[in-house]
Amino acid sequence: MDVSEHYIQLRLNFLHVHEEQEIHTTVGELAHHLCCTMRNMNLIMNKFMDNGWVRWNPQRGRGKTSLLVFCVPLLEVARERFEHLLNTNRMEDAYELTSILPFTMREQLMRELQNQFGLRSNEGVRGRVDTLRIPQNTPFKTLDPTQTAMWGEVFIIAEVFDRLVRYNAEHQVCEPSLAVAWESHLEGREWTFYLHKGIPFHHGRVLDSEDVKFTFDRILSDNSNPCRPLFGSIERIVTLDELTVRFVLNKPNFMFPDLMSSMSASILPRDVEMNPLHPIGTGPYRLTRHDSKLLVLEVFPSYFRGRAYIDRVEVWQLPHSGRVESVIKHNLFPDAEPRAVQHEMQGGMYMTFNMQKEGPQHDVNFRRAVQQLLNADELSEALGNSNTQAAFSLIRGRAQKQHLTENLDQGELWKPQSEHSEGSAEPAPSVESSLARAAALLRRSSYQGQTLSLWVEEGEKMEEDMIWFAERCTQIGLHITIIPGDPVHAVYQDGFRGCDLIYTGEVFDQHVMLSLVTMYTFQNTLFLIAMNDFWRHELEQECGRIVMIREPAERLNRLIQLEDRLIHEALLLPTYSFREEHAHHASLRNYCVAGHSLPDLRQLWVKRIPGAEEEDTSYPVYIPLW
Template sequence: MKKRKKSERFLYSISPFERNSRLCEGVKALSTSVERYLMLLNTIGNQTEIGVQIETTTEEISKLLFCTARNAKMIIKRLTEEKWIEWHSGRGRGNVSRIVFLVEKEPFLIEKARETADKGEYKQAFEMLRTFGAGAATVDRFMLWLNDHFGYQSEGASGSETLDTLRFPVYYRIWTLDPSKVYYAFDAHMIKQLYDRLVEYDASTGMLKPGLAHFWESNEDGSEWTFYLRKGIRFHHGRELQAEDVRYTIERMRGAKPSSWLVRSVREVVCLGDRCVRIMLERPNTIFPRFASSAGMSILPRDLLQEDDEQFWKKPIGTGPFRIVGLSGDSCEMVANTEYYQGRAHLDRVVIAFMPEETAVMSENATWKQLLYIQKPADPSESSSWHKMESLCRGSMLLTWNSRKQGPQSSIDFRRAFGLFLNRKKMIRELGEDRVYPARGFRPTEQTPYLNEDLDEEEARRLLRKSGYNGEELLLCTYGAHESDARWIEKRCAEFGVNAKVLIETHGSVRKRDIFPEVDCILFCLVFAVEDVCEIENYEQTGNLLKEMLRPDVHEWVTQQINHALACQDPGKRRELLDGIENRLRDEAHVTFILHKKMNTYVHPAVKGVGFNSLGWIDFKDIWLENRTMIYSAQSL
């Protein structure tokens, strides 16, 4: 038996400050036997080998677990029954008891973290590892297990049935599944799995195809559009889609919502029977069906929203190829809509794990970007049997300048100097990863790989002097995965005497109203899912990081040009007007285009139907597994 001083019973292998902060966080949810065992092991048993008796008291246990002495006795009994500890009660008043820890921490942590992740509670699994001080080797083992946990697998269900499941991680959560509030590409992608739109846009051909509407037509100038709905389309709760659902969806989009710009010219929506809707506009819009194909105009069931709007968003319902069966802060689980009007998905289930952002760099052994595997390759990038999918993102990384605020960025000479000294090719070389080409506009073209960037350091220095810049602070705001790009730009600015300071926000906070007046520029990425429509969105959408930075007179001119473009019957003339907006923003340096990115993943040859959609994500509906004999089930490491 090892005797210890009372003060030694509270020692950790981490600093006292970190220990206290972790415990305060951890004990708030200290409700399971697992956590209680780990808490005691980390405190009383931290400096002692497994199997050695340690002196303690029931009172000490109760203080450590923040409970009463009576509850402490119950916890001790439960841990003894689990065979995790032995407890030898002290006889007589004032005599100490003895505890023996029987299970080593690291294997125990790994086992329980896996069990937690298997239940879809991924953040809790990582929190358990963090709170109870898992070592680097333990984290690596857990990450390797996750590599096999994620991917495309066939899993047993009730009876002899198997479910084809795609399980994969993302490093940010779903911000909204409300089409009227969507900003981000991932949210738009998820919305397109759950709901449908009147028409669908095929990015590969640039053409529209029928969706909920099997036919549509307009009057001569495009100010009135009529959509004819298919028969027999049902929402996930069983009710058939009706024209009133379309009218209700459009009407609820009005007001100060991110997607309200899509219906800004809608004067009236009239239902001509159960399966016919007429939309009358204030002014001509010859591409209104493209607006109707946007994720923001996904059709919702009016009855459920009118009944309980708040409850609806906990498990939203649409007509799409998948329906949600579980949604939490840890994961989103969807199953195939077996009655989907465009054909049932080949997948039975999709599970998306929302991982803590820091886990992306926690282990060199993590290969989570290679999502679609049924066997874990030793090195997929070098395996000739694996198919590498690569595509340019339909959009760009850019920086918008706050023309509404006084500061160095209010000078056109300063903004032009910034673009000339940035050195995008050097940025791409040094940061690597998915960054591939310097950007000269919103979207890449066939000429993008061959174009030289505007780089003139001498001219940049001359323009900086001309602008009168004198070392004032330049506040550069960004969020999410763009921090490394912002930090690189910050260092590059310092080489030219520009005092840039990076402000890191989150996906949720970057659009708060108090951010826009304070920052000098914002760094972010755009994705163009629907040609023309997503471009117009940048100028029209409330809270858009480009629109909110434009000077009012510039924005007024942009709006006029958009109205002219929407009235054009000639696609070439419409493209000319929209390009004219982009050209002015570039020429006057209201926007600094930075770079284009690529998308890539490795796909096992047995996995078929994989393709990137216009939002840069893999379409779930068409994925299927060719050879079931090759299916891999994750094994314990």
């Protein structure tokens, strides 16, 4: 252990002591703090004094104490050590150092990490190696394509796995991927896929039709699999030969190729047990490390669509902090203006209700009162910024406003069956303000003055939204307690079980229709986790009817009607859409934002800085992974 690490470790045991403050102690006590012998402790103290870090006046004899004075602040020595570790490319050790420091010191050192992220181009004995480093502070819980609902996890899955088809957003069509072609028989009830030859998995074996069958049998045989409803129309799977597989459906499904482009349809090898944190696929990158500190993707040279340019991708788990993103992004480009890539996100922020829990949220008048309080225009006017826009739908481009000030029963698309009706909705009166309308609806609801809990996805902007919302609730006598929460915990550990209202967001990929069907049928979306059995059944049944429609335009229209129904029932309360901004050095070429607002690593390449003599050249890039 370096002498500076000894000093840091010892100083952490005396955080209550100021510099130049005298401490009466013994060599034995100090040796205990450093878990070393007294002889080694004396040697270490001599090194401390040589560096001018301490004054030490040892006293010999039973019962006598020595005098210790710390001369140099802990942060000063920690920063020196931290910078040395970064300069010698020992980033993992630098990470370890920050993790043991007090929070305020950790935050200050985190600023030094900003230059370590982005793309680094190294010349070594094996030639040039390009490494992309991405920071984040939310750990990956699963990389099983059938389980994940987190877009950061989807980013990794997209690089490790392939699907039978891929979606071309520019032309809005499905194109070949693992399958070179496909065809439909019997009016959409049979789909046959023809596989490419010689596609290797990361462990070396070549993919065949039995792997495709295994992948979907695994989903269909597990009733608890969250993506099972997405593929519920599959009746059986037949392998006609090693390169041909046929899906026989129990009803027509004209969206079936689109479903095969879903991340949940990523093809797994049948001869390897699925490890949810270390999966094996056929994608352009193979996962070589995944632990609490670091996830590493190495380029797969045998990738069937051609070798990716970036050799290595590292996703670093930084110590949890609400300021990590801003610290990394701040002043990341000190030498020049970055190239900004602004991406209009599909999806957006919304509020819904925990229909799994008893409470006034089962009364439609109460939900509509909340709908009036969470007025998208007023929220945007009060708290909006240049990256957000008031929205009345999760589908970008649907600009028309829901006329909630009118009679709320007019134009109802569906009327729930009487045995499932969740409160008798009365028309909202024609009153002047959204607050007045909310108050009138609240008085007619079953709300009895109790305090309700509101789960909000952690984040400065969203928490600020809900503080504004809670203040409006107070004005009409609705009592709300705000509980910030981690969406990963909410998805995988039922993290909002005890809450009544939920404020979160949904990020779609480029295939909007597929994203909507997924949101309404994939059981690990936050929206469906909040719904009760009645609404889950309703949504699954309606999506089952929608995929039977042959024309894409009509399918989209039906999905829009379904969203309108949810908004009318005040189960889905959109607030705003937003855009994300990526930034990168001009030397990074073909930086294209793909699904879920994440870069397509297969297209990215580096134009090396002309005349660069350094063995290690850095190209800054900011990628918002979560």
